[in-house]
Structures are given as structure tokens and as C-alpha cells.
Amino acid sequence: MSENKNIRLLIDCFGGDNSPSANVEGALCAIERFNDLHLILTGDEELIKKELENKKADMSRIEIVHAPDIVTCNDKPTDAIRLKKDSSMMRAVRLLREDDSISGMVSTGSTGALVAAATLRIGRLRGVIRPAFCPILPTMNGGIVGICDSGANVDVTADYLQQFAIMGSLYLETVYGVSSPHVALLNIGTEETKGDNLRKEAFSVLRDTPGINFVGNMESRDLLTGKFDLVVCDGFSGNVLIKSTEGACLEMLKKLKKDISSSIINKFGALFMYRMFMREKEFMNYQNYGGSVLLGTSKVVVKGHGSSNADAVAKCIEQAYLMGTGALTDKIEAALDVSSDEE
Amino acid sequence: MSENKNIRLLIDCFGGDNSPSANVEGALCAIERFNDLHLILTGDEELIKKELENKKADMSRIEIVHAPDIVTCNDKPTDAIRLKKDSSMMRAVRLLREDDSISGMVSTGSTGALVAAATLRIGRLRGVIRPAFCPILPTMNGGIVGICDSGANVDVTADYLQQFAIMGSLYLETVYGVSSPHVALLNIGTEETKGDNLRKEAFSVLRDTPGINFVGNMESRDLLTGKFDLVVCDGFSGNVLIKSTEGACLEMLKKLKKDISSSIINKFGALFMYRMFMREKEFMNYQNYGGSVLLGTSKVVVKGHGSSNADAVAKCIEQAYLMGTGALTDKIEAALDVSSDEE
Numbered sequence: 263m264s265e266n267k268n269i270r271l272l273i274d275c276f277g278g279d280n281s282p283s284a285n286v287e288g289a290l291c292a293i294e295r296f297n298d299l300h301l302i303l304t305g306d307e308e309l310i311k312k313e314l315e316n317k318k319a320d321m322s323r324i325e326i327v328h329a330p331d332i333v334t335c336n337d338k339p340t341d342a343i344r345l346k347k348d349s350s351m352m353r354a355v356r357l358l359r360e361d362d363s364i365s366g367m368v369s370t371g372s373t374g375a376l377v378a379a380a381t382l383r384i385g386r387l388r389g390v391i392r393p394a395f396c397p398i399l400p401t402m403n404g405g406i407v408g409i410c411d412s413g414a415n416v417d418v419t420a421d422y423l424q425q426f427a428i429m430g431s432l433y434l435e436t437v438y439g440v441s442s443p444h445v446a447l448l449n450i451g452t453e454e455t456k457g458d459n460l461r462k463e464a465f466s467v468l469r470d471t472p473g474i475n476f477v478g479n480m481e482s483r484d485l486l487t488g489k490f491d492l493v494v495c496d497g498f499s500g501n502v503l504i505k506s507t508e509g510a511c512l513e514m515l516k517k518l519k520k521d522i523s524s525s526i527i528n529k530f531g532a533l534f535m536y537r538m539f540m541r542e543k544e545f546m547n548y549q550n551y552g553g554s555v556l557l558g559t560s561k562v563v564v565k566g567h568g569s570s571n572a573d574a575v576a577k578c579i580e581q582a583y584l585m586g587t588g589a590l591t592d593k594i595e596a597a598l599d600v601s602s603d604e605e
Numbered sequence: 606m607s608e609n610k611n612i613r614l615l616i617d618c619f620g621g622d623n624s625p626s627a628n629v630e631g632a633l634c635a636i637e638r639f640n641d642l643h644l645i646l647t648g649d650e651e652l653i654k655k656e657l658e659n660k661k662a663d664m665s666r667i668e669i670v671h672a673p674d675i676v677t678c679n680d681k682p683t684d685a686i687r688l689k690k691d692s693s694m695m696r697a698v699r700l701l702r703e704d705d706s707i708s709g710m711v712s713t714g715s716t717g718a719l720v721a722a723a724t725l726r727i728g729r730l731r732g733v734i735r736p737a738f739c740p741i742l743p744t745m746n747g748g749i750v751g752i753c754d755s756g757a758n759v760d761v762t763a764d765y766l767q768q769f770a771i772m773g774s775l776y777l778e779t780v781y782g783v784s785s786p787h788v789a790l791l792n793i794g795t796e797e798t799k800g801d802n803l804r805k806e807a808f809s810v811l812r813d814t815p816g817i818n819f820v821g822n823m824e825s826r827d828l829l830t831g832k833f834d835l836v837v838c839d840g841f842s843g844n845v846l847i848k849s850t851e852g853a854c855l856e857m858l859k860k861l862k863k864d865i866s867s868s869i870i871n872k873f874g875a876l877f878m879y880r881m882f883m884r885e886k887e888f889m890n891y892q893n894y895g896g897s898v899l900l901g902t903s904k905v906v907v908k909g910h911g912s913s914n915a916d917a918v919a920k921c922i923e924q925a926y927l928m929g930t931g932a933l934t935d936k937i938e939a940a941l942d943v944s945s946d947e948e
Binding site for chain 1: 745756759760791793800801824825826827828829830840841842844845846848849850851852853854855856857858859860861864865868870871873874875876877878881884885888889
């Protein structure tokens with residue numbers, strides 16, 4: 263599988279709910295999985311070393327960069343950049359900017375600080391108006407669906423949405439092997455005439471964009487059906503979309519669990535279905551689908567969920583690794599170059 | 606229960622997927638339930654009479670107004686108003702406007718045409734900037750949550766959102782007996798500083814609005830937790846919110862059903878849980894929670910889902926009846942009068 267591309271990635275080991283243990287363990291998992299992967303762990307060196315103790319892994323491919331400070335969710339993003347230069351996150355950002363041999367970073371810390379630092383310090387790829395998040399959800403037919411943007415840009419224009427469609431399509435092709443992804447525009451109805459002026463303009467822009475497979479408007483109720491591979495939207499409604507979908511599935515499972523425990527007959531029946539219920543739970547566990555990648559920055563940035571466990575961190579590293587080996591940033595830059603030439 | 610208030614309502618009997626039978630049967634159900642309710646059914650008289658044949662009900666409280674034409678979802682709303690004057694929907698709208706003894710109408714037809722006709726022909730209550738939809742969903746603790754607006758206004762201002770909060774609170778108090786409803790602003794984070802300028806402005810406006818119980822920002826993942834009674838939002842994100850929540854719950858149930866049928870052991874276990882699964886299905890069946898009421902029009906307008914069955918139509922009529930007996934329109938007008946005085 264590995265073609266020895268020697269991918270080097272930074273792992274911000276602090277700032278998540280389960281940091282640093284989940285981050286370090288996730289890093290070790292990823293090192294095992296890809297034998298041309300090199301990781302640089304940032305954070306308090308002593309604490310990281312403690313986590314590495316007695317673990318079996320190829321330590322020759324792991325480096326530690328000491329950065330004792332931690333960015334928290336209470337830090338204002340601009341303050342975090344200015345005042346917490348010695349934090350695990352900002353040190354990783356600086357190394358990513360300065361070292362050409364490093365292709366990306368993974369963090370489970372503050373989203374706001376990461377977006378601000380990525381935009382201001384790492385910068386955008388040539389031609390990109392605004393970087394956007396593209397998290398992944400599972401669909402009911404066993405596939406996946408990407409949502410771009412899910413919160414980095416609350417205000418957008420049709421041009422932004424066009425770029426989200428191009429970048430998201432390349433991401434799904436490169437990392438997940440989805441060929442010619444079905445791209446839909448999130449709207450309040452499926453007809454071309456639906457929605458506000460932004461959606462109407464975006465519809466015609468997307469329809470006329472070469473190189474993407476635009477299939478029309480999508481209503482949010484169809485997100486999980488598997489009919490669409492990529493949903494393009496402003497960051498506000500994308501955030502509402504992904505969190506309400508996750509929330510509804512979680513609340514349903516909780517209710518089911520409660521209702522099962524409320525009766526002996528239900529409990530007895532559930533015994534036979536234990537494995538099925540475990541599978542449903544795993545199916546809806548967002549930890550299995552990796553992090554939100556930030557598309558459009560000049561280097562790879564993956565934001566893991568704050569509550570990520572080791573598996574989730576390993577999954578995020580895998581995403582960053584595949585973006586690196588697949589040269590996603592080069593592809594995005596080339597595609598946006600072409601699309602701006604054609605305009 | 607009934608205080609003999611003699612509520613008169615119009616029922617548009619056409620335009621839904623199960624029209625006219627579901628509409629007529631729903632009307633008969635409601636007539637049975639409330640003995641001071643009078644209904645005027647609009648639509649093709651012969652077809653309605655056929656539906657009424659051999660049914661047991663107090664026919665003295667049912668009238669038919671012949672209107673042979675039907676507004677379909679393919680009709681442009683303004684065309685429907687202009688060209689389909691003889692349709693079941695537009696005839697109902699005209700009667701509602703002209704007859705002071707009628708307090709409201711229920712329709713399962715085209716949403717766009719109904720909103721346009723309600724706004725242009727029936728008009729707004731004094732002080733109302735824009736009418737808004739307020740559908741209801743069940744919460745996981747056995748309560749309900751209202752979402753205002755869910756699609757009538759894709760572009761809003763902080764002033765609109767303030768009115769949605771006031772109108773929605775009065776609706777929940779009047780029809781569902783929720784005292785001092787917890788009102789939340791839909792946002793992409795819970796902190797006061799989150800979201801775009803609109804959300805920031807709306808946050809401070811809502812916080813300073815007397816007579817409502819504003820509890821802060823809400824993330825969409827918490828919609829069904831039962832912590833909030835009313836969610837205030839623009840019609841675009843409200844539409845995304847409600848449809849993604851409904852969609853996720855439905856897709857989950859479908860997946861569960863498929864997974865159960867895929868194994869004999871699962872099927873055996875499910876036998877013991879049959880009643881529970883039926884209850885879950887009923888719990889998430891939006892037909893049980895009535896229609897989307899349009900708040901802010903000078904008379905009561907309830908929009909039932911296009912696929913409404915007889916029970917759902919009866920539920921919509923019950924909502925319109927309770928809005929009538931509770932004098933909701935008067936309460937809204939009085940509240941907006943006060944709130945504009947105080948500004």
C-alpha cells in the first residue's frame with residue numbers, strides 16, 4: 263500500500279477532552295498503520311514522554327517538540343495566536359508554516375483558534391477565497407457524505423460555494439476514492455427556483471462549473487439517503503445540518519436504550535439483538551469518520567472533535583496522510599487555476 | 606371542556622396527497638371532538654358529498670362551499686392567487702377574509718400558494734412585520750419544541766426574530782399550555798459571541814425583550830433534548846433544522862428495520878419488542894403533532910403536511926380550534942403593541 267512518500271505530520275497533543283493520551287495513542291496507531299509516516303508531537307514534552315512510556319512503536323519516526331502552553335476554548339482566537347505562541351497548537355502551526363518537509367497537522371483543540379491560525383499564519387492556496395470545513399457523515403446505504411462548509415464561513419457568496427464544490431469533490435475523490443462525486447446545493451426545496459437570491463445564483467453557477475458533477479438542490483431530510491456525496495452550503499446552515507443530524511441520531515439511540523431498559527420483555531428481546539445495537543451505535547459514532555478537514559489552506563489541516571478518543575485521532579491522522587500522499591493541495595490549486603482561467 | 610365559543614373554521618379539502626378523503630374524515634373527527642365547532646369544507650361539492658356518505662357525524666355543523674378547481678404544487682403562488690380563484694384553497698382564503706364569524710382555515714395544499722395568499726389576501730395582524738411558520742416536534746423527555754420560523758422568511762432581521770419569539774411563546778402557552786416557554790436562538794455555538802452579526806444583534810435584542818423567557822443560544826444538536834420549548838431562527842436554517850431532524854430519525858428507523866429483517870435472531874428478538882418499536886415509530890410520526898401554524902396573520906392559518914392522513918388533519922383542526930378559543934391573534938396583537946410602545 264505504502265509507496266514510501268515519507269509524509270511528515272504534526273500532532274497537536276493538547277486541547278482536546280482526552281488529551282494528551284488520546285492524541286499520543288492515536289499517533290502510535292497511525293505510525294503502526296503507515297510505514298512511511300513521520301510524526302512530530304507538540305506539547306509538554308514530559309507529559310508526552312510519559313504517555314509514550316512502555317508503548318510499542320517505531321519511535322524512530324516520532325519526534326517531540328516541547329510547547330508547554332495550551333490553547334483552551336475560552337481563549338479568544340486572536341489572543342491565542344498573539345499570546346500563546348508557546349502552546350502545542352501555535353507551535354505546530356508555526357512549524358507547519360516554516361518547514362517545507364511537513365505536509366500537515368492534526369488538532370483536537372479549539373476550532374476558532376485553529377481556523378484563525380490556519381488562515382492567518384498558514385495561509386490559503388493560490389486562488390482560494392476562503393478555506394472551508396468538510397466533515398464526513400455515514401449514509402444509510404453504507405457510503406459517506408461530505409458537508410462543505412460546516413462552520414468556517416457563516417457568510418458566503420455564490421463564488422465561495424463554487425469553490426467549496428470544487429475543493430470538496432477533489433477531497434472525496436482523493437481521500438475516499440469517490441469517483442465523480444454527486445454534488446448538491448443545500449436548499450429549502452429541490453426545485454431550481456427555491457431559496458433566497460444566494461441559492462438561486464449559486465444554483466446557476468454550480469450548474470455551469472466544469473469538472474464537478476452538480477446534481478441540483480437537496481433538502482436536508484435527504485442528507486443520509488446516500489443519493490449525494492457532497493453537500494455545499496454556507497457555514498451557518500451547514501453547521502445546523504450536521505449537528506441536528508448527529509443530535510437526532512444520538513437522541514434516538516438514547517431513547518431506544520431507555521425504552522429497552524424500562525421493560526423486562528424489551529430487555530429480553532434486546533439480548534438477541536445486542537450485536538445489532540452495538541453495530542448501530544458504532545455506525546452513528548462520528549469518531550469513526552475522522553475529523554473535519556479544512557480545505558483551501560496551503561497545507562493540510564485536520565480538526566478532530568474535541569472529545570476524540572485514540573481511534574478518532576488515528577482516523578484524523580489517516581485523513582491528513584491520505585491528503586498528503588494524494589497531493590490534494592496541488593490538485594485544488596490546479597483546479598481553481600483552471601476554473602478562474604475559464605471565467 | 607368546551608365553553609361553547611362556536612368556533613367556525615374553513616377546511617380546504619383538496620391539494621394534499623390524500624385529499625379529499627383525509628381532509629373530510631379529519632373534519633368529521635374534529636366535529637366529534639368539539640361540540641361547538643362548525644366547519645366549512647371547500648372543494649368539489651360532489652366529491653366531498655361522496656366522502657360524507659354513510660358517515661356518522663353531526664352534519665348540522667358542516668357546510669360545503671363548492672370550489673371545483675385545485676391549486677397544485679406546480680402552480681406559481683402568484684398565479685394561483687390570480688388565476689385559481691375557484692380553487693378550494695383560494696375560495697377558503699376569500700371566505701376567511703370576508704366573513705368575520707370565521708376564525709381560521711386549515712389546508713394541506715401548496716405551502717407557497719398558502720403563504721402568499723395568507724399574506725396578500727388575509728393580511729398581517731397590526732404590528733406584525735412578517736408572518737412565520739411554527740411547526741412542533743416531540744422531544745425525548747415527552748415534551749414538545751416549536752421552531753419559528755421554519756421557512757416562510759429566508760431573510761430575516763433581529764426585529765423579525767424578536768417577533769417570532771413573542772408570537773411563538775404565546776402560541777405555545779395558548780395551544781399547548783407551556784407556561785413561560787424557554788426561548789432559544791438557533792446558533793452555531795452557545796456562547797453569546799457566536800455566529801454572524803445577525804445572531805449577535807438578535808441575542809441582545811432577545812435578552813432585552815420583556816415578556817419572553819430567553820435562555821440564550823442553542824446548537825442544533827440539542828433540539829430534541831427537551832431543554833428548550835421554542836427555537837427562534839431564520840426560515841432557511843429553521844427549514845434545514847426541522848427537515849434534517851425528521852430525516853435523520855426516519856432514516857435511523859428505516860435502517861433499524863432493515864437490519865432487523867436481515868437476521869433471524871434479530872427478528873426473533875424484535876418479536877418481544879414489537880410494541881416498543883411501534884411506539885418509537887408513532888413517537889417520530891410528525892402526523893401526530895399537527896401542522897405548521899402561520900403566526901402573525903390576522904386570522905388563524907394552519908398548514909398540514911401534504912401527506913397528512915385523517916388523524917393529522919384532525920390534529921391541524923384541533924390546533925386551529927385552540928388558537929380560536931384561546932384568542933391567540935388578539936394576544937399577539939396586544940403583545941406586539943406593548944413591545945413596540947416600550948421601544
